[in-house]
Amino acid sequence: MYEKVRAVVLRLIRYSERNNIVHAYTDGRGLMSFLVPAGTGGAGARRRQALLMPLSLLELEARLKPGTELATMHDMERYEPLQAIYSDPPRVAIAMFVSELLCRTIVEHERNEALFAFIEASVLTLEHLRSDAVANFHLLFLYRLGAHLGIEPNMETYATGRWFDMMEGVFTDDPAGRHALEPERAAVIRLLDRMTTANLHLFRFNHKQRGEVLDTILAYYRLHNAALGTLRSLDVLKQIFQG
Numbered sequence: 001m002y003e004k005v006r007a008v009v010l011r012l013i014r015y016s017e018r019n020n021i022v023h024a025y026t027d028g029r030g031l032m033s034f035l036v037p038a039g040t041g042g043a044g045a046r047r048r049q050a051l052l053m054p055l056s057l058l059e060l061e062a063r064l065k066p067g068t069e070l071a072t073m074h075d076m077e078r079y080e081p082l083q084a085i086y087s088d089p090p091r092v093a094i095a096m097f098v099s100e101l102l103c104r105t106i107v108e109h110e111r112n113e114a115l116f117a118f119i120e121a122s123v124l125t126l127e128h129l130r131s132d133a134v135a136n137f138h139l140l141f142l143y144r145l146g147a148h149l150g151i152e153p154n155m156e157t158y159a160t161g162r163w164f165d166m167m168e169g170v171f172t173d174d175p176a177g178r179h180a181l182e183p184e185r186a187a188v189i190r191l192l193d194r195m196t197t198a199n200l201h202l203f204r205f206n207h208k209q210r211g212e213v214l215d216t217i218l219a220y221y222r223l224h225n226a227a228l229g230t231l232r233s234l235d236v237l238k239q240i241f242q243g
Contacts, residue, residue: 001064003028006079008119009056010099014038021070022052023103027116030109032062035070051076053086054099055123082127090134091126093240096233097138098122104228105149105221115148125197133201135210135241140200142217143192151224155193164189166220179223181216188213210241 007024015021015035022034036048051058060076085091102119122141129137146152154170163175164186171186181189192213195203205213214237222228 002061002074003064005029005032005060005062006116006120007032007058007060008116008123009052009054009058010103011054012036012052022073024058025102025106025116025119026062027113027120028111029062030112030115031106032109033070034062034073036073051078053082055085055095055126056082057120057123080124080127082123085123085127088131088134090240093233093237094126094134094138097231097237098126098141100231100233101142101145101228104231105145105225112148118144118148129197130201133197136195136200136203136205138237138241139192139210139213139217140195140197142214142221143195146221149225151221153189153193155190158190158193160187162186166223185212185216188216192217207241211238214238 005026005028007026010023010025012020012022016038018038020036020038022036024032024034026032036052037045057078057080058073058076059079061074063072063074065071085095106115122144126134126137151169153164157171159171161183162171162173163183164170164181165172165175165177166179166181167177172180191203218228218231218234
């Protein structure tokens with residue numbers, strides 16, 4: 001059976017001497033895995049390799065094989081060209097981080113139009129974002145992704161001077177347990193909540209502050225998703241944006 005889908009490429013891994021596996025998030029079936037030829041020689045192989053870069057936006061025909069979770073890709077084309085993401089080092093680092101993060105946090109194979117639309121829009125934002133806003137993009141992405149993963153902080157409970165209970169995702173005057181942010185760090189969450197793609201360039205963090213914000217968000221994610229673990233792309237991201 002063939003089905004037309006739009007897909008955001010997440011990662012490509014070696015499967016055998018002849019084939020690779022591509023993990024992608026699709027508009028019609030959520031997370032999907034595709035079997036693709038592993039050849040590296042010839043124009044066709046080079047074109048395929050270029051199309052399967054992390055965060056590529058593809059339109060393709062998926063051939064679904066009964067009895068297996070692996071599909072195959074046919075007639076794949078980019079429906080949105082991406083250049084800055086693959087040529088600008090800061091965006092390259094963010095693309096690698098975002099794709100690895102999504103591989104670790106998304107497990108659903110069911111259709112989720114809102115999540116696909118968010119990821120697709122985020123890729124296009126990263127491609128076209130003004131240069132002085134790029135350094136904050138991954139912070140905004142992490143914060144907004146939380147809403148789609150069911151771990152968005154409850155901002156209705158925010159008030160100046162309150163602690164943030166990371167286990168419950170709420171602000172409180174009476175923190176319980178060891179997973180709570182003191183008021184000064186909790187106020188950063190309010191800052192993140194005010195971020196948009198339009199005002200992202202207005203938020204000025206020094207290297208240390210940006211690193212602390214990133215570490216705090218990732219600590220929050222790990223409390224709610226033990227599978228997140230250590231992200232290999234994180235070191236490169238920190239080298240670029242934190243010095």
